[in-house]
Amino acid sequence: MDSSGVSFVMCVFIACSMLVEVVGGKSNVHVIYLGGRQRTDGTEKELHRKLLTSVLGSNEKADEAIVYSYKWGFSGFAAKITEAQAQRLSELPEVIKVLPNTVHRMQTTRSWDFLGVPYLHAPSSSLNQSNLGDGVIIGILDTGIWPESRSFNDELLRPVPTRWRGSCDRGSESGSSNLCDKKIIGSRWYINGLLAEFGPPSNTSEFFSPRDAVGHGTRTASTAAGSVVSNVTFEGVGTGNAHGGATLA
Numbered sequence: 001m002d003s004s005g006v007s008f009v010m011c012v013f014i015a016c017s018m019l020v021e022v023v024g025g026k027s028n029v030h031v032i033y034l035g036g037r038q039r040t041d042g043t044e045k046e047l048h049r050k051l052l053t054s055v056l057g058s059n060e061k062a063d064e065a066i067v068y069s070y071k072w073g074f075s076g077f078a079a080k081i082t083e084a085q086a087q088r089l090s091e092l093p094e095v096i097k098v099l100p101n102t103v104h105r106m107q108t109t110r111s112w113d114f115l116g117v118p119y120l121h122a123p124s125s126s127l128n129q130s131n132l133g134d135g136v137i138i139g140i141l142d143t144g145i146w147p148e149s150r151s152f153n154d155e156l157l158r159p160v161p162t163r164w165r166g167s168c169d170r171g172s173e174s175g176s177s178n179l180c181d182k183k184i185i186g187s188r189w190y191i192n193g194l195l196a197e198f199g200p201p202s203n204t205s206e207f208f209s210p211r212d213a214v215g216h217g218t219r220t221a222s223t224a225a226g227s228v229v230s231n232v233t234f235e236g237v238g239t240g241n242a243h244g245g246a247t248l249a
Helices: 044-056 059-065 083-090 192-198 216-225
Strands: 018-023 029-035 066-070 075-080 097-100 103-108 229-234 237-242
Touching: 029 044, 029 083, 029 192, 044 059, 044 066, 044 075, 044 083, 059 066, 059 075, 066 192, 075 192, 083 097
Parallel strands: none
Antiparallel strands: 018 103, 029 075, 029 097, 066 075, 229 237
């Protein structure tokens, strides 16, 4: 993390000394997990609707309750339902597990130094031996990203890999500069779960875009793939070089 911003992008999930603490009570939003993708004819969402309708009693109620339908990495859906309805869904033979939505308080600790990975300029460094992640695309699902952070400087990077098929969504920031470059090559944002759980946020510092209002996503992204930033300090403490695990990713 650098000093220009309390340090989203799509790859491999990298857990870099991140600690989350569960807060809050029971939730009305539940995720219904059905296992691997079950249909390839584009009717996966209809399957989810049918299961929800069988518990709620009508297609209209099912359409009102469903928040997200998942059909790529796995089959399942998120819906706003009661505990009793969640229990009934969990008893259906198609359903593997029903998970209540959980709110986490985000905390972080030291990263690469804590893990014992040598600084990237060391000749025998495992980071150097892996070409510093050159050509690798890392995907992170988190609170967003702050693209102006020096950790996302793209000066030393090659052009975006031609295999990349993602997109860069600016959300409500239509008047702002593009969030993406050769370092941050894609950005998406998803807020329906939050709106279904709590309604519109009252905090005016929240962004209806991939921009990070919390700082955790920026920190996680820079820990995974941050460029080298020299002479970094946190309020005068711990001056040194900040870098990610794959600086050229």
